[in-house]
Amino acid sequence: MFRNFAIVPRIIFGRGCFNQLDDILSEKRSGKGFVVFIVDDVFQNSPLEERIPAGGRDFILHVNVDDEPKTSYIDDLVAKLRDYSEELPEAIIGIGGGSTLDIAKAVSLLLTNPGSAADYQGWDLIKQPAVYKVAVPTLSGTGAEISRTTVLTGPKKKLGINSDYTLYDQIMLDPELVAGVPRDQWFYTGMDCYIHDVESLEGTYINEFSRAYGEKSIDLCRQVFLEDHPDKDDKLMMASYFGGMSIAYSQVGACHALSYGLSFLLGIHHAIGCCIAFNHLDEFYPAGVAEFRTMMNKHGIVLPQGVTSGLTEEQVEQMVVELKTI
């Protein structure tokens, strides 16, 4: 049996295409409803926020992603929107990095599916279509814009809500929006994509579909992190999209599983957690890890060391259990 997979059905790409968000939303507006913009709070009072086409009863919901999104946080945001209006919004727009995009996905799902976000962590537990949703990434590498999951830390585990309904209906890929990212964050998030590619290409489930996307994605990562190109933001945005398409078939491997454990126990963010774990996986991905270190050196990145030294044996055991459930 081969997987029959769903992909985001509508894409706009280009420098400045964010300006067309108003046009895109106009097709969804009835004139009587409202739209919710879920925006990373680092953009509060920023020039980007001024460009958001909000008016009338529209709601700008700032979210904080200093910690990775928790299921309880999703439940709070959903309650806030239900307080704001008994009606469903006509659209939800996620503007930010992978965590913000995941929050916007989860909120869209939980507005139409009863209960807590924690009830739906797993595979295909969502039964009702979500509110129409649009992704506007401001960071490149996570693949959250294209994936059928929203990864959340729940009371018992870090696990995604995996469902065809989780997919965005529209993505806007505007490379101008990633220009101001701090270098460390840019690097770690880009490596999330690079590691997706290595894990996909080395994985058991590889086929020519995943290979074509994975090979082009890793080629673009090399152009971005080993060479110098004026359009590196455009390239990394496409690398992220292609990396996400590659793992849609081929899936991720050990590094992503380990990163989930680091995140659950130590609150380490996904992308840097992937880098910390990958740096110890020479045995499984020798060429990939060597190239990753060359990229780190070129960009003067120094990884935290010894992050798990304070863990108890029980906690390490818990990480192993985590690994087995993924």
Add this chain to the structure above:
Amino acid sequence: MFRNFAIVPRIIFGRGCFNQLDDILSEKRSGKGFVVFIVDDVFQNSPLEERIPAGGRDFILHVNVDDEPKTSYIDDLVAKLRDYSEELPEAIIGIGGGSTLDIAKAVSLLLTNPGSAADYQGWDLIKQPAVYKVAVPTLSGTGAEISRTTVLTGPKKKLGINSDYTLYDQIMLDPELVAGVPRDQWFYTGMDCYIHDVESLEGTYINEFSRAYGEKSIDLCRQVFLEDHPDKDDKLMMASYFGGMSIAYSQVGACHALSYGLSFLLGIHHAIGCCIAFNHLDEFYPAGVAEFRTMMNKHGIVLPQGVTSGLTEEQVEQMVVELKTI
């Protein structure tokens, strides 16, 4: 303004995935309706036809593509289906090469939009969604499985019905199905893809989205036509898909326009028409034409020569008019 483009939202890829067509259709069947399989008549009484999951009131409609599809042929097929049942089919499945896939698209559109196929040749003239449709390509290279057009020869011109509604709802990419194609046809159709890539990559509208798809597609074409790989059918199937995605943004160029003229005036099929035209375009695509000739030599392909020698000046003038309307 950037184009906000729609893509086929569901894909299955894999050797033997055609066996899952019955499962896929089961989600669309109400138990009371019927499904139409539009099948290239070269498959009549073939092992492939025996695998088609038709039963009950389902209808297998053989189509002949010795000539490229005409708008009048579409009108005839639509009339035939209306005679068969007053109800709409629950799904239409196109099984064949680019012409068959285009016929299935056009029939799906004309069952829900009144009038003749010729009324809709152009851009965004279709107003009603089509019948749910699935593409099963048995030839690789045209990109018909992914494009938002169905190219038809009408009373006045050869021109596509370009519309978001033209897109398939589902594609099944099963590399096993392309195994039995005659070598000449395999080569010409593959070159349709190679030429898409050259025209996209050299085109005015190129951006990083089209470049990523176009570069990987041409890389796969090189693996297929300049190297030897046991999984060349898988690779060409992905090259075709990626080539189609590349021109979705970047569009085709002079060669495709010339091929349309050759087809309209002389009935030359699209893929071989592209090859005949491309072989004379050294001035515009020097590297591409040189590589194309290397591929021809490797596979012992000899192109027809002097095909336009019998044309009158008036006919050549008509070709120029054709070119200007594309």
